[in-house]
Amino acid sequence: MGKRLDLTLRIWRQKNTNSSGEFVTYDLENVDVNASFLEMLDVLNEKLTLSGDEPVAFEHDCREGICGSCGAMVNGKAHGGEDKTTLCQLHMRHFKSGDVIVIEPFRAKALPVVKDLVVDRSALDRIIESGGYISVKTGSAPEANQILVKKDLADRAMDAASCIGCSACVAACPNASAMLFTSAKVVHLGSLPQGSTEAASRVINMVDEMKTNGFGNCSNEYLCEAACPKGIKVSNIAKMNQWYKQAMTNQPLSE
Amino acid sequence: MIKQYIQSQIGKKQLVAITGLALILFVMFHLSANLLLFLGPDYFNFFPELIHSTGIGLRVIESGLAAVFFLHIGLTVALVRQNRKARGQQYKSVDYSNRSIATRLMPYTGMILLLFLAIHINDFVLQDHSGVKSIVGGESLGLYGLVYNAFANPFRVGLYVLGVFSLGFHLSHGIQSVVQTLGYSHPKYTPIIKHMSRGLGVLVAVLFASIPFYFSYMNIVGCCYVS
Ligand code: SF4
Ligand code: FES
Numbered sequence: 001m002g003k004r005l006d007l008t009l010r011i012w013r014q015k016n017t018n019s020s021g022e023f024v025t026y027d028l029e030n031v032d033v034n035a036s037f038l039e040m041l042d043v044l045n046e047k048l049t050l051s052g053d054e055p056v057a058f059e060h061d062c063r064e065g066i067c068g069s070c071g072a073m074v075n076g077k078a079h080g081g082e083d084k085t086t087l088c089q090l091h092m093r094h095f096k097s098g099d100v101i102v103i104e105p106f107r108a109k110a111l112p113v114v115k116d117l118v119v120d121r122s123a124l125d126r127i128i129e130s131g132g133y134i135s136v137k138t139g140s141a142p143e144a145n146q147i148l149v150k151k152d153l154a155d156r157a158m159d160a161a162s163c164i165g166c167s168a169c170v171a172a173c174p175n176a177s178a179m180l181f182t183s184a185k186v187v188h189l190g191s192l193p194q195g196s197t198e199a200a201s202r203v204i205n206m207v208d209e210m211k212t213n214g215f216g217n218c219s220n221e222y223l224c225e226a227a228c229p230k231g232i233k234v235s236n237i238a239k240m241n242q243w244y245k246q247a248m249t250n251q252p253l254s255e
Numbered sequence: 256m257i258k259q260y261i262q263s264q265i266g267k268k269q270l271v272a273i274t275g276l277a278l279i280l281f282v283m284f285h286l287s288a289n290l291l292l293f294l295g296p297d298y299f300n301f302f303p304e305l306i307h308s309t310g311i312g313l314r315v316i317e318s319g320l321a322a323v324f325f326l327h328i329g330l331t332v333a334l335v336r337q338n339r340k341a342r343g344q345q346y347k348s349v350d351y352s353n354r355s356i357a358t359r360l361m362p363y364t365g366m367i368l369l370l371f372l373a374i375h376i377n378d379f380v381l382q383d384h385s386g387v388k389s390i391v392g393g394e395s396l397g398l399y400g401l402v403y404n405a406f407a408n409p410f411r412v413g414l415y416v417l418g419v420f421s422l423g424f425h426l427s428h429g430i431q432s433v434v435q436t437l438g439y440s441h442p443k444y445t446p447i448i449k450h451m452s453r454g455l456g457v458l459v460a461v462l463f464a465s466i467p468f469y470f471s472y473m474n475i476v477g478c479c480y481v482s
Contacts, residue, residue, distance in 0.1 A: 012347075023347065076350025102348040109343030174351065175338035177264075207265055216341030217264045217334045220432040221358050223351075235440040242438025244265045248256060 005031040005092060008100045009044065011056055017112050017120075023102070037080065037090040038063060038070060057116040065089040065229065068164030071171070072117045073104040078168035078227040086166060086229040106171035110178070110213045121167050123213040124181060128165075130209035131202035132185040134195050153191045153255065160188035162230045172227030175216030180224035182206050183240035184232045190243060190253065200247035207244055264337075265436075267330050272436040274327035275429050281320060282422070286459060292466055296399035303384065303398045328369070335362055357428040357456070364421040371418030378405055406470035415467045423460025427453045 006029045014021025028044050035043070038060050045055035061069040070087040074080035080090040095101065105113050110123040149157075163184035170178050186203050189195030195202075218237060225234045243253045260266035291299040306313050351359070382388055382401055389400030396403065406412050431452035434445070 073346065073348060076346070076348045081350070104346060104348050107342060107344055107346055109341055112343070174354070176341040176343075177338075179264075204259075207263055208259075211262075211264050214341060215264075216338040217268060218436075219334070219338070219358070219361070220428070220435050221354060223354060226353060234435070235442070235445070238435050238438050238440030238445075240438075241265055241269065241436055244263070245269060245438060248260045248263075248266065 003033045004029075005033060005095060005097045005099070007031055007040075007095065007097070010100060010102045011116070012104045013056070013116055014105075014113050016115055021113065021116075023104075031092055033091070033093040035092045036063070036088055037074070037092065038088045040092055057114075057118045059118050060088055063088040066164060068166040071106055071166045071168055073102075073106060073171060075102050076104075078106065078172040079166075079229055081227075084229055084231050086164075089229075106167055108167075108170050108176035108215065110176065110215050111167060111170060119167070121165070123215070124165055124167060124170075124178065126213060127178060127182055127206055127209045128185060131198070131205040132189065134189060134198060136194075138194050147193050149192060157188050157191040160184045160191070160232065160236055163188075163228075163232050164230055166229060168227045168229060169224035169232070170215065172223045173216065173218075174221055174223065175219055177218045177224075178210045178213075178215040179218040179237045179240070180228060180232055180234065182210055183236035186240045186243065187236045190239075196253075199243065199253050203240060203243045203247050203253075207240070267334055268436050271327060271330045271334065272433040274323045274330075276433050277323050278327060279426065279430065279433075282426070282459065286462055289466055290462065292399065292402060293469065296396045299399045300397040307384075328365070331362075331365065355428070357424045357453075360424060361428055364425040367418065367421040368425060371414070371421065374414065375418065378411075402466075403470055403473065406467045407474040409471060412467040412471050416464045419463035420460045422463065423456040423458075425456075426459055427456025430455055 007027070009026045009028055010023045011026065012021050013024045026044060026048075028040070028047070031040050031043065038058070041056060041058055048055045058072065059069045061067045063070075065086040065088060068086075071079055072087055074087070074090070079085055079087045080094070082090055082094060103117065105117045106119050107113075108119075111119040111121055114120050161184075163181060165181065167178075167181065169180035170176050173179075186199075186206055189202065190199035220234075222234050225232065246253050261270065288299075288302045291302070306316070357364075379398065379401055384398050384401065385395045388404055389395045389397055391400045391403050406415075429452075431445075431449045434440075434448050439445075
């Protein structure tokens with residue numbers, strides 16, 4: 001049994017997309033420091049349920065930092081601001097007894113609040129649908145050395161592929177831009193032989209789709225990189241910028 | 256294709272970056288010419304007189320600069336307006352403490368620059384370079400004389416220092432931003448470019464600011480170039 005915390009939570013409560021929400025304050029005592037942030041919310045929800053109140057809606061699935069379901073602004077920082085940490089992997093040991101914790105949903109016009117802390121992220125799915133795939137079936141896993149991939153490109157693709165689509169980058173960006181998310185997919189697929197054939201049309205279509213969904217423009221603030229739980233680098237955005245320019249001028253895309 | 260490029264989020268930014276780069280080069284050229292002020296009227300007046308003597312050439316340069324300038328601003332305004340709309344409902348609790356000041360102030364330093372530029376053009380470009388305002392010690396010293404007399408006024412000195420520091424701030428974000436937006440990134444050089452961008456911003460501001468200070472000093476002790 002670890003230390004216990006007494007906390008004051010200010011949580012955004014909103015019935016549905018069309019209602020206007022507000023912060024509601026809850027006192028939560030006796031929280032285990034070893035609990036994760038979501039477990040702490042579970043405890044609160046149990047209390048709320050027992051007293052006949054509506055529990056706080058929040059999204060979660062894996063609770064091990066790999067699925068991208070969870071996420072909220074905690075004290076003004078996406079996922080709570082710990083380095084490379086999703087909300088489910090944020091632990092209560094980072095807080096002190098007596099702390100006031102403000103929990104607000106990720107906000108962007110393209111990601112409307114569904115209820116409380118749950119936002120609708122289908123705009124990110126639409127970006128993927130516009131080009132974040134390869135059109136040909138590549139079959140089951142081939143012999144590893146059949147198609148040779150340069151080590152640095154393989155590394156770059158692998159790093160970019162680790163995006164879990166949590167949308168913290170959009171939430172942290174002062175312009176609610178989806179450039180980091182989109183560039184991760186563009187660079188992931190475009191760096192590999194199977195994905196590079198469609199790289200030019202992919203970058204054009206996916207960049208277009210960001211705008212159609214009402215995401216903002218990148219102003220090189222790099223707050224997305226700081227907020228990303230998977231350490232996706234803004235160098236992916238630079239690559240996407242370069243490829244976009246080359247694709248629009250019918251030049252071959254550079255490596 | 257061109258239309259799609261201009262309307263796209265990346266295309267617009269890249270045009271802002273390219274026009275910004277052109278303006279940075281102009282600023283560097285302007286700064287080097289300004290530093291000749293320290294050598295006295297004979298050296299400094301050489302450039303303005305040369306440019307003016309080209310007549311039509313001057314008009315071409317001026318219109319080109321103005322076009323680049325307004326393109327830079329117009330596209331930026333379009334981008335910023337989209338950005339303001341993209342959040343929807345504003346955060347009540349957002350913590351931007353790790354946002355760089357230069358970046359945060361970008362639209363504001365830009366606006367101060369616009370105002371400053373209007374004053375600056377009125378002060379030096381639109382004035383008669385051999386008129387009364389250029390007379391120092393009974394003799395017209397050309398554009399040098401205009402500068403000399405302008406900075407007798409401490410209020411104007413303050414205004415120019417504010418103007419050039421806004422410029423420095425603007426550039427310290429702008430230079431590294433150009434590189435990123437045009438799509439260049441390197442694990443080793445990108446951090447160096449970021450430092451250089453900041454350093455260059457400060458350097459440009461300090462060098463430009465040294466001029467009003469120098470002339471207000473000269474105004475106090477009296478001009479040494481009147482023979
Ligand atoms: S880039 Fe990072 S912050 Fe953005 S969606 Fe992917 S994992 Fe989340
Ligand atoms: S619940 Fe899956 S990443 Fe947090």
